[in-house]
Amino acid sequence: MKKPGKSITIVGLGLIGGSFAMALKKLNPANLWAVDVDRGALEAARERGIIDEGYMDPQTPLGNSDIVIMCTYPGITISFIRDNMQCFKRGAIITDTAGIKVRPVREINSILREDLDFVAGHPLAGNEYKGLEFASGSIFDGASYIITPTDRNKEKNIAAIEDLVTGLGIKRIVRLSPAKHDEVIALSSQLPHVIAATLISGVDDYDTNLFEAGSYRDATRVARINSQLWAELLLENNKNILAQIENFEYNLAQIKRAITDNKPEILELIFDRVCAKKEGILTGSEKA
Amino acid sequence: MKKPGKSITIVGLGLIGGSFAMALKKLNPANLWAVDVDRGALEAARERGIIDEGYMDPQTPLGNSDIVIMCTYPGITISFIRDNMQCFKRGAIITDTAGIKVRPVREINSILREDLDFVAGHPLAGNEYKGLEFASGSIFDGASYIITPTDRNKEKNIAAIEDLVTGLGIKRIVRLSPAKHDEVIALSSQLPHVIAATLISGVDDYDTNLFEAGSYRDATRVARINSQLWAELLLENNKNILAQIENFEYNLAQIKRAITDNKPEILELIFDRVCAKKEGILTGSEKA
Numbered sequence: 149m150k151k152p153g154k155s156i157t158i159v160g161l162g163l164i165g166g167s168f169a170m171a172l173k174k175l176n177p178a179n180l181w182a183v184d185v186d187r188g189a190l191e192a193a194r195e196r197g198i199i200d201e202g203y204m205d206p207q208t209p210l211g212n213s214d215i216v217i218m219c220t221y222p223g224i225t226i227s228f229i230r231d232n233m234q235c236f237k238r239g240a241i242i243t244d245t246a247g248i249k250v251r252p253v254r255e256i257n258s259i260l261r262e263d264l265d266f267v268a269g270h271p272l273a274g275n276e277y278k279g280l281e282f283a284s285g286s287i288f289d290g291a292s293y294i295i296t297p298t299d300r301n302k303e304k305n306i307a308a309i310e311d312l313v314t315g316l317g318i319k320r321i322v323r324l325s326p327a328k329h330d331e332v333i334a335l336s337s338q339l340p341h342v343i344a345a346t347l348i349s350g351v352d353d354y355d356t357n358l359f360e361a362g363s364y365r366d367a368t369r370v371a372r373i374n375s376q377l378w379a380e381l382l383l384e385n386n387k388n389i390l391a392q393i394e395n396f397e398y399n400l401a402q403i404k405r406a407i408t409d410n411k412p413e414i415l416e417l418i419f420d421r422v423c424a425k426k427e428g429i430l431t432g433s434e435k436a
Numbered sequence: 437m438k439k440p441g442k443s444i445t446i447v448g449l450g451l452i453g454g455s456f457a458m459a460l461k462k463l464n465p466a467n468l469w470a471v472d473v474d475r476g477a478l479e480a481a482r483e484r485g486i487i488d489e490g491y492m493d494p495q496t497p498l499g500n501s502d503i504v505i506m507c508t509y510p511g512i513t514i515s516f517i518r519d520n521m522q523c524f525k526r527g528a529i530i531t532d533t534a535g536i537k538v539r540p541v542r543e544i545n546s547i548l549r550e551d552l553d554f555v556a557g558h559p560l561a562g563n564e565y566k567g568l569e570f571a572s573g574s575i576f577d578g579a580s581y582i583i584t585p586t587d588r589n590k591e592k593n594i595a596a597i598e599d600l601v602t603g604l605g606i607k608r609i610v611r612l613s614p615a616k617h618d619e620v621i622a623l624s625s626q627l628p629h630v631i632a633a634t635l636i637s638g639v640d641d642y643d644t645n646l647f648e649a650g651s652y653r654d655a656t657r658v659a660r661i662n663s664q665l666w667a668e669l670l671l672e673n674n675k676n677i678l679a680q681i682e683n684f685e686y687n688l689a690q691i692k693r694a695i696t697d698n699k700p701e702i703l704e705l706i707f708d709r710v711c712a713k714k715e716g717i718l719t720g721s722e723k724a
Binding site: 335336337339340341342343344345346347348349350351363364366367368369370371372373375376378379380382383386389390392393395396397399400402403404407408410412415416418419420421422423425426427 | 623624625627628629630631632633634635636637638639651652654655656657658659660661663664666667668670671674677678680681683684685687688690691692695696698700703704706707708709710711713714715
């Protein structure tokens with residue numbers, strides 16, 4: 149079954165794992181295997197030619213894989229690596245895709261076998277759905293990818309993961325410390341999701357046709373989230389997201405006060421600053 | 437200069453007025469005129485064939501127009517109609533495009549000549565730019581339009597405006613009272629703009645590349661707003677938008693408390709409800 153050359157195992161064949169499989173297939177790795185608890189997903193993936201073979205028991209694929217890509221919820225990533233520590237091939241690189249980094253990196257490194265290397269990563273890609281049926285190899289096209297290296301990582305292993313994701317279509321890779329990652333992601337991703345969910349919470353029995361206008365639709369696109377995953381991500385990053393929510397509340401209170409006090413000049417000042425910042429963000433990303 | 441048949445004047449040749457002109461031109465009205473304080477905009481519009489003639493002095497076009505479309509800021513709409521009341525053609529229909537309705541409708545009706553009819557309207561269309569150079573006849577394609585009739589309006593005049601905007605590509609027209617309009621728009625349009633502006637306010641010196649990920653970009657698309665217009669719209673609708681901000685603050689506090697108290701089951705419950713509501717809104721607008 150095993151062909152000579154580099155072998156890769158994906159653990160967790162949902163939206164992200166499935167998308168990894170589809171994108172990796174095009175790079176033609178010697179062996180591309182998947183591990184999942186859902187036999188149906190594994191069979192569907194094998195029949196569609198997305199993976200070479202699927203396993204519910206991880207022993208065989210882990211024992212033969214040079215690279216293992218964890219695409220499970222963060223808590224499961226930690227327990228899976230801990231429970232299967234003796235199965236990994238000698239010298240294997242393990243990477244993950246979780247939206248939080250501090251605790252997974254700390255806990256996995258604290259128990260990791262000496263010869264293994266955990267290079268944590270986070271693709272800034274995905275969509276508002278979940279499950280293999282919404283997976284797509286193209287979600288990585290032009291996207292950014294955060295790698296959160298530690299002193300324990302070998303530079304050649306970090307480079308191997310960076311080369312791999314570049315091959316998937318990733319346009320730029322940013323290296324951040326795990327702590328900085330969790331801080332940045334609280335503002336750039338978690339806060340917009342919380343805000344979108346809050347906006348939707350306020351809708352009652354209004355004529356829904358009026359809410360398809362651009363501003364409302366765009367502001368709430370990501371409100372349809374994976375509830376269980378997002379509860380875990382937010383609670384895992386509670387200090388950072390609470391700080392961002394409080395900062396948001398403070399900024400909202402400024403606008404509210406200007407309205408309450410009937411101060412057009414303060415509102416205009418706030419909005420002018422906002423426009424300038426928004427331009428800066430757009431220009432920054434267009435330059436890159 | 438004047439050709440026989442129905443004549444239309446657009447007052448204010450910015451993003452919305454220019455877009456009206458472009459879309460109306462395709463309907464081939466007998467005469468399509470514009471009034472603006474900006475001679476350059478009028479000349480540019482005439483040279484591009486968007487209007488038949490432009491005027492800085494409104495007397496001639498108003499005196500010969502069957503329909504007048506006000507595309508100025510709401511405060512200017514009121515003062516323009518008041519100051520030029522004696523210029524309007526006998527029996528003319530005046531409509532507007534402002535994002536607030538209660539005060540314009542009340543004040544204009546309180547001073548309007550007996551033979552004139554003010555049919556207030558609000559296209560749920562536009563983009564995040566301002567000025568004639570960003571105008572486009574296609575902004576009305578498939579959009580919704582709110583008409584806020586009063587007892588003073590003649591049904592045939594309401595129907596005339598509805599026919600006109602249907603001809604521009606408007607997909608559905610909703611009739612609401614001015615008060616209901618201002619209440620609905622506070623939630624469906626003003627709150628998302630305020631929230632987008634607040635989100636941007638929180639961005640400092642982070643690597644801007646990380647903020648181009650979908651969730652942040654979509655949530656803040658409308659943050660680049662016309663500061664002066666939006667200050668006027670929010671202050672004019674202060675009671676409704678303050679109520680919506682307070683409702684938003686309350687809902688955000690629920691999520692914040694669930695994070696503070698480390699309650700995944702409450703977060704999941706909130707997000708499950710949000711997903712169901714979002715589905716309902718999507719389904720509602722897809723059905724229509």
